[in-house]
Amino acid sequence: MKIHLKVWRQSGPNQKGRLEDLEVKDVSPDSSFLEMLDVVNEGLEERGKEPIVFDHDCREGICGACSLNINGVPHGPDRQTTTCQLHMRSFKDGDTIVVEPFRARAFPVIKDLMVDRSAFDRIIQAGGYVSVSTGGVPDANGLPVAKDDADEAFENAACIGCGACVATCKNASASLFVSAKLSHLRLLPQGKVEAKTRVLNMTQQMEEEGFGACTNTGDCEAVCPKGIAMKNISSMNVDLIKSLLQS
Template identity: 70%
Template sequence: MSGNMNLTLKVWRQKNTKTNGELVDYKVNEISPDMSFLEMFDVLNEKLITEGKDPIAFDHDCREGICGMCSMHINGRPHGPLQGVTTCQLHMRSFKDGDTIVVEPWRAQAFPVIKDLAVNRSAFDRIIAAGGYVSINTGNAQDANNLPISKDNADEAFAAAACIGCGACVAACKNASAMLFVSAKVSQLSLLPQGQPEKQSRVINMVAQMDAEGFGSCTNTGACEAECPKGISLSNIARMNREFIGAELGSEKY
């Protein structure tokens, strides 16, 4: 078909967490511009399987930009060259015939490579488990109107809750810092009345877990915000800093 592309891929291949990896060159031919980036990988994997070779492991699930599973670092940017999309929503029309595309996994101490392009992001789960929830006693749900919430706060909480936990913020940050993710999770709860009772312990515990996982520190470069597929704002980081300082100073716990 006309308009189809021949591309060279340089893909990170790594057998498991313990071994060292390397970039390996692959040629893919007759790639339709209408394919998604992951479909292009499917084509390559089909070819590798037919040739009796080991297919490339990569994370993917919903393929419609809402699950946060896909995690490719494409030509030096998480989720590739477009703004506000995940890898699965990146289409081959964003590339040109003859392009060389470098694909690497998220790189962070806290995100060890499982195999090839798949990284272990359970550090995020442990941060959530450290405080990213509200404790609710069982019983009948009360009437929603009993909890007045301003529209502005509801909107802002919703914008923070849009975070899909893909880890692009960590991948983009020169310090591999997880501040944008953690601050989104802190904000979505602390902006709402239900989040108030555990506000102080939440921010302290989640930040402590984030540090324990070995993520870097935030130096406010803004790379995370620019690369976030869900447009999570840096103002969430400021909110978390504010709450953290307040909780550290105000809390009676040591």
């Protein structure tokens, strides 16, 4: 396959970036999107040029490191697929592919396609946990949890923190990410205890990080590689108002 790439190159956080044109020949349809970029990078290195910087690690769709806005959509054209699991067979010979970093004020560009998503970590630090220390906990089967609740908690806990929801949202809102964590913990009896303060603290941190507000367009749910549902956002809204009224 032959691919025409338009890749965002930006040498640092405060430098101006631009789209660079690159021709890639002999792309194997069986290679992943990132492996295609590896080949491009090897070529650049051999010519003494700086390779394209992008975040990636596990390359099996679970660590959440890979990002990339591919042809206008985070993680590219396939649904419920991270960039590292996207394969070149999803494209056609001769295609032009535009690759940009995830864009949001809360996700500043570090270099090229790499952005800083530590805002997500700070939101978790603000309250995305159960305040339990190691040791002194009851037996694991001491508290039964309805299977439906456990399953739903799992579905929300499956969020990999990649930031695609923010990247695609026209408002760069982090509502899906925050609400998934809130639902995960709220649905379990262990996490329910602190649910009221958690929603206050996490949403407050979300505002401070400079994310936008949710306008229920539904794009986040559609691009989420783990299929996290938008209904969490509704639950978060109600829980926050309830918490505010009670505090």
